[in-house]
Amino acid sequence: MATDTRTRMIEATALLIRQRGYHGTSLNDILSASAAPRGSLYFHFPGGKDQLVIEVTRDSVAKVTQRLGADLAAESDPAVAVRRIYQSVARMLEENEFSLGCPIAPVVLDAPNDLPDLAEICRSAFEQWIGLLRQAFVRAGVPEQRAQALALLVESSLEGLMVIARATRDRTPLAAVADEVVALVEAAVRSGKVAQRADAADLPP
Numbered sequence: 001m002a003t004d005t006r007t008r009m010i011e012a013t014a015l016l017i018r019q020r021g022y023h024g025t026s027l028n029d030i031l032s033a034s035a036a037p038r039g040s041l042y043f044h045f046p047g048g049k050d051q052l053v054i055e056v057t058r059d060s061v062a063k064v065t066q067r068l069g070a071d072l073a074a075e076s077d078p079a080v081a082v083r084r085i086y087q088s089v090a091r092m093l094e095e096n097e098f099s100l101g102c103p104i105a106p107v108v109l110d111a112p113n114d115l116p117d118l119a120e121i122c123r124s125a126f127e128q129w130i131g132l133l134r135q136a137f138v139r140a141g142v143p144e145q146r147a148q149a150l151a152l153l154v155e156s157s158l159e160g161l162m163v164i165a166r167a168t169r170d171r172t173p174l175a176a177v178a179d180e181v182v183a184l185v186e187a188a189v190r191s192g193k194v195a196q197r198a199d200a201a202d203l204p205p
Contacts, residue, residue: 006044008034013056019099021106022053022118053107054118060103061125068129072136079185081136082154086178089158090171098169101162130155137185141192150188154181 012033016025027049031038045051068085075081093101104122112118133151138144161174 005034005036005040009036009041009044009052010056010059013052014060014103015100017053017056017106018101018103019106022110022112024106024110025049025053050115050118054115054121057104057107057118057121061121061128064103065125065128065132069132072132076140077189078133078136078140078142079182079189082133082185083178083182085154086158086161086174086181089162090165090174093162093165093174094171098166101166102159105159105162126155137188140189142188143192146188146192150185153184157181 009030013025013030016029016033020029027038027041030036030049030052031041041052042048045055047054071085071088072078072081075084104125107118108122112122130148130151133154134144134147137147137150142150157177161177164173165171
């Protein structure tokens with residue numbers, strides 16, 4: 001654990017939110033887990049728990065967004081990238097012994113509508129992640145409308161599979177669904193390239 005009090009509170013809160021959600025995490029839980037005095041929380045976060053959770057969620061979203069973007073950019077074939085993303089999620093679940101899933105799912109399930117900033121961070125996160133997937137599919141030649149549908153399919157299946165894997169303590173469902181989703185992405189890319197070649201052939205010389 002970090003020695004800096006502020007960093008300890010951020011790290012402890014990030015873990016607690018993923019385990020228990022917003023409403024299930026109290027100030028006392030945060031202070032206990034971070035070994036921080038109560039006064040230090042309001043010194044570093046004058047807005048209290050709400051400010052801390054907003055900052056933690058924003059940071060968690062930024063990390064996932066950066067990692068997803070890097071994974072997709074590293075492969076010219078989006079089907080390969082998608083398979084590696086499923087594999088990465090499966091490893092993450094095994095490494096934390098199926099105790100942690102998506103960093104914002106518990107917040108969304110707590111319906112933080114009374115905290116507009118937090119709700120917006122969650123909405124924007126899914127928009128960014130789906131957008132990164134869609135852009136990768138479009139770059140590979142998949143038409144925009146189908147690319148959006150595929151991106152939604154990938155993101156929604158990952159979110160659901162994390163819940164199933166945690167409940168069953170088994171990564172097998174991720175591998176099974178990955179095979180099906182990758183096949184769909186491969187087919188969409190092939191179809192898109194065929195359509196592009198046909199369009200090119202119809203162009204006047």
